[in-house]
Amino acid sequence: MRKTIFIIAALVFGGLMLGALDSIHPFGEPGNVPMDEYFLHHALEDRSSENVVTSIVFDYRGFDTIGEAAVLFTAVCSVLALFREGAKK
Amino acid sequence: MWTKVVTGFGYWDVYSWLIFLAIASFFTLWLRNSGRQDYKEGTYQDEIYFSGNDVPEDGQDISVPADSAYWGFIKVFRPYYDVMLSVHNGLAQDYLGYFVLSIAIITALIVLL
Amino acid sequence: MTVGNMPFLVVGILFLMGVLAILREKNLIKIAIGISIIESAVNMLLITLGYRLSGDIPVYFLSGDVDVMVMPTPQALTLTAIVIALATSALMLSVIMLIYKHYGTLNVDELRRLRG
Amino acid sequence: MNWHAHLPALLLAVPLLGAFATPVFNMGGKTLRNAWFIVISSSVFLIALALWHQVSVNGIQVYVMGAEQFALSLPSGMKLPVRIILEVDALSAFMALAGSITSLAGAWFSLSFMDRFTGLSRFVSLYLLLTVGMLGMMITGDLFNFFVFLEIASVASYGLVAFWRDRPQAIEASFKYMLLSQLAAMLVLVAIGFLYGRYNVLNMAAIGSLIHMGIVEKVALAFLISALALKCGAFPMYLWIPDAYGEAPASVSCLLVTVSQASLYGLFRVCFSIYGLAMSNKVVAWILIIFGLLSMFIAVSMAVIQHEVKRLMAYHAVSQTGYMLLGVGVGLLALGNSQALAEYGFTALKGGVFHIFNHAMYKGLLFLTAGTLYYMTGTRDLNKMGGLVRKSPWTAFMFVVAAAAIAGLPPMNGFASKLLIYQSSFAVHPLLTVVALVTSILTLASFVKVFQTAFLGPEQDRMADVKKVPATMLVGMGILTVAVLLLTFFPTWALSHLVEPAAKALVDQAGYIAAIMGGAF
Numbered sequence: 021m022r023k024t025i026f027i028i029a030a031l032v033f034g035g036l037m038l039g040a041l042d043s044i045h046p047f048g049e050p051g052n053v054p055m056d057e058y059f060l061h062h063a064l065e066d067r068s069s070e071n072v073v074t075s076i077v078f079d080y081r082g083f084d085t086i087g088e089a090a091v092l093f094t095a096v097c098s099v100l101a102l103f104r105e106g107a108k109k
Numbered sequence: 110m111w112t113k114v115v116t117g118f119g120y121w122d123v124y125s126w127l128i129f130l131a132i133a134s135f136f137t138l139w140l141r142n143s144g145r146q147d148y149k150e151g152t153y154q155d156e157i158y159f160s161g162n163d164v165p166e167d168g169q170d171i172s173v174p175a176d177s178a179y180w181g182f183i184k185v186f187r188p189y190y191d192v193m194l195s196v197h198n199g200l201a202q203d204y205l206g207y208f209v210l211s212i213a214i215i216t217a218l219i220v221l222l
Numbered sequence: 223m224t225v226g227n228m229p230f231l232v233v234g235i236l237f238l239m240g241v242l243a244i245l246r247e248k249n250l251i252k253i254a255i256g257i258s259i260i261e262s263a264v265n266m267l268l269i270t271l272g273y274r275l276s277g278d279i280p281v282y283f284l285s286g287d288v289d290v291m292v293m294p295t296p297q298a299l300t301l302t303a304i305v306i307a308l309a310t311s312a313l314m315l316s317v318i319m320l321i322y323k324h325y326g327t328l329n330v331d332e333l334r335r336l337r338g
Numbered sequence: 339m340n341w342h343a344h345l346p347a348l349l350l351a352v353p354l355l356g357a358f359a360t361p362v363f364n365m366g367g368k369t370l371r372n373a374w375f376i377v378i379s380s381s382v383f384l385i386a387l388a389l390w391h392q393v394s395v396n397g398i399q400v401y402v403m404g405a406e407q408f409a410l411s412l413p414s415g416m417k418l419p420v421r422i423i424l425e426v427d428a429l430s431a432f433m434a435l436a437g438s439i440t441s442l443a444g445a446w447f448s449l450s451f452m453d454r455f456t457g458l459s460r461f462v463s464l465y466l467l468l469t470v471g472m473l474g475m476m477i478t479g480d481l482f483n484f485f486v487f488l489e490i491a492s493v494a495s496y497g498l499v500a501f502w503r504d505r506p507q508a509i510e511a512s513f514k515y516m517l518l519s520q521l522a523a524m525l526v527l528v529a530i531g532f533l534y535g536r537y538n539v540l541n542m543a544a545i546g547s548l549i550h551m552g553i554v555e556k557v558a559l560a561f562l563i564s565a566l567a568l569k570c571g572a573f574p575m576y577l578w579i580p581d582a583y584g585e586a587p588a589s590v591s592c593l594l595v596t597v598s599q600a601s602l603y604g605l606f607r608v609c610f611s612i613y614g615l616a617m618s619n620k621v622v623a624w625i626l627i628i629f630g631l632l633s634m635f636i637a638v639s640m641a642v643i644q645h646e647v648k649r650l651m652a653y654h655a656v657s658q659t660g661y662m663l664l665g666v667g668v669g670l671l672a673l674g675n676s677q678a679l680a681e682y683g684f685t686a687l688k689g690g691v692f693h694i695f696n697h698a699m700y701k702g703l704l705f706l707t708a709g710t711l712y713y714m715t716g717t718r719d720l721n722k723m724g725g726l727v728r729k730s731p732w733t734a735f736m737f738v739v740a741a742a743a744i745a746g747l748p749p750m751n752g753f754a755s756k757l758l759i760y761q762s763s764f765a766v767h768p769l770l771t772v773v774a775l776v777t778s779i780l781t782l783a784s785f786v787k788v789f790q791t792a793f794l795g796p797e798q799d800r801m802a803d804v805k806k807v808p809a810t811m812l813v814g815m816g817i818l819t820v821a822v823l824l825l826t827f828f829p830t831w832a833l834s835h836l837v838e839p840a841a842k843a844l845v846d847q848a849g850y851i852a853a854i855m856g857g858a859f
Contacts, residue, residue: 026203029212032217033213040532040557044532044554055295056293072294073298081422083403084483090357092305104460175645178790201330201517209241216560219556219557219621264531268527295534313516314513317512333514
């Protein structure tokens with residue numbers, strides 16, 4: 021009974037999500053994209069990087085990469101804390 | 110002026126409450142001090158009266174445990190608590206199910222209204 | 223042949239499959255796989271959002287003469303999201319190992335010591 | 339070079355450095371590690387204080403990560419920001435102040451509380467990373483960056499909830515939290531993807547300036563609301579909170595309260611600063627109000643029947659979150675209608691925002707006193723306690739202060755914020771106030787029960803050789819007690835200097851956007 025309600029809810033949720041996904045923009049035609057055009061046009065002269073993705077990952081959005089490293093460090097710390105040595109208690 | 114909270118419908122002041130508390134504690138202490146004068150510490154007057162029975166050595170035997178608190182309240186609302194305890198049943202997938210259910214309801218409400 | 227909006231819909235269906243997996247599967251490892259499926263679906267959503275028709279790789283010396291390049295930001299975001307997903311998957315599997323050690327089972331219905 | 343301008347970046351850089359360098363300082367032994375822990379926590383508090391002062395004097399602080407000039411939010415020739423921008427307005431600074439105070443108190447408390455366990459180097463790292471994640475969520479102005487900090491805070495809290503890994507319950511709580519929280523985080527990322535796909539920007543202010551409602555925006559709003567409501571704990575989705583708060587070490591529970599308020603802050607940011615006036619109908623406001631009422635009442639009714647002290651307090655954390663949702667929901671209801679906003683909406687917002695600060699202080703203090711009870715007796719079961727006021731009168735005093743504050747007894751600070759919420763929600767519908775008042779009574783009832791069973795009662799033999807409470811734990815609790823008492827005795831100062839700028843910042847969508855977009859908006 022409860023399970024059935026949850027499955028129906030998941031289907032409703034999925035249906036609404038599909039409806040939204042269908043109307044973001046036609047696939048492959050995002051229209052006017054000022055931020056990405058800026059990256060594509062300025063990455064070479066600003067950052068001397070042939071690879072635009074690299075210049076975004078390590079420069080324009082470099083702070084996210086620090087955050088990413090912090091998440092990795094956090095996960096390593098958590099795993100080390102969970103499997104630490106030490107007496108029962 | 111440092112202690113007034115204006116709510117837009119009236120105001121409320123911390124000082125008046127503190128003065129009230131001071132007066133109340135003064136009266137309490139005064140009443141406590143005007144008790145019987147023939148009380149002496151360390152005599153039979155210190156002993157606990159436990160319905161005429163022997164008072165247990167360990168305080169644990171005469172203290173009320175937490176489970177017994179609000180016994181009547183819980184007894185009256187037993188049907189309500191039965192439903193609530195079946196919601197808090199500890200099954201991780203039910204918790205996920207409630208989450209998915211509420212996402213579906215919120216999304217439907219926001220999109221359709 | 224046109225694909226229309228099919229890539230977006232595929233991503234949505236993949237997400238839904240992940241949600242159904244974590245709602246229905248009883249084995250903890252399978253639930254972790256369900257979470258991974260959801261994470262992959264989200265990464266694929268970001269990538270499909272960044273595609274432009276007949277767009278080329280956003281690296282100048284590899285892209286040739288085409289004007290249109292695909293959008294680079296979603297790729298950068300996906301790189302970050304993949305690492306985050308990796309970290310959480312690792313932690314989740316470690317916790318599942320400890321659950322197996324303590325409870326001796328991988329059935330999610332037997333994790334019921336905390337309730338009420 | 340004006341170092342004041344770098345405060346937003348320092349607020350994140352200092353605890354991050356602290357976390358990364360902890361394994362190095364751990365090699366120097368216990369004293370060095372503890373000193374490092376306290377130094378970092380105190381500096382975070384001082385930076386948050388300076389940042390709050392800076393914001394209240396100079397207005398919104400903007401810090402662009404990695405640009406040629408750190409205040410240049412729009413690159414030349416662009417109408418939209420492209421880099422990650424930290425944007426600190428009065429609300430962010432207010433939240434960061436609350437978060438750093440609880441973090442400092444928890445750090446002092448941990449020193450002796452965690453002393454008998456192994457793996458403390460990892461504990462300190464994870465604790466500081468949890469602080470980083472919380473503060474990052476509070477001050478970032480970029481949606482994807484918000485997601486990254488959300489994940490830092492989540493992963494650190496999974497590790498910390500399961501820190502006592504020899505207790506099966508701790509592992510179980512961590513797993514349940516992880517399952518729900520990962521789904522919520524992925525929903526946040528999907529919503530960010532939707533908004534990015536529509537507007538091709540990731541900055542919150544830029545999205546706020548461009549947004550107009552369509553089905554994609556509506557679904558993104560619904561996903562953000564439900565995911566962040568799960569993280570802060572609203573009725574049908576709070577079920578992980580009693581498990582996680584109850585099983586985490588006490589100092590971590592104290593910090594987790596503020597971490598969930600960072601999610602609440604994200605919820606408010608989404609509703610007020612990103613969507614704001616574009617969201618023309620009142621559905622969202624009513625959703626917040628109804629969530630608030632339900633979680634308020636149901637959580638407190640579950641708390642009355644608990645007998646494990648930290649689980650009981652965790653249910654109260656949910657119930658108090660309901661007050662904030664109610665207050666801010668009423669404020670959101672009045673948004674866009676200047677008469678209603680002046681009549682009751684702004685009062686409700688002030689109440690909700692003030693309650694966030696009060697809640698962080700007194701709930702943190704309650705978790706720390708619960709930790710002290712556990713430290714003294716070795717159990718969390720109220721049935722096995724009694725007569726502890728003789729053993730530690732200071733703990734009892736601080737517990738009474740916090741319990742009076744949470745129950746909203748006048749003249750405590752909890753009453754001040756609840757009064758603002760009662761009076762303004764009465765203007766919307768009297769029923770809202772009735773539920774809030776009943777909740778307050780049940781809160782008092784359950785804390786009377788805790789006080790009576792744990793502290794009062796005759797002396798018991800099994801309590802004869804309880805541990806003495808070390809000084810550092812008293813310092814940790816003392817910090818929060820002083821904060822509660824200051825808020826109690828100077829509510830007008832707190833309202834006009836702390837709360838009112840924050841509530842104004844919340845409704846001032848145009849100001850938030852103009853700080854980034856400048857003339858382009």
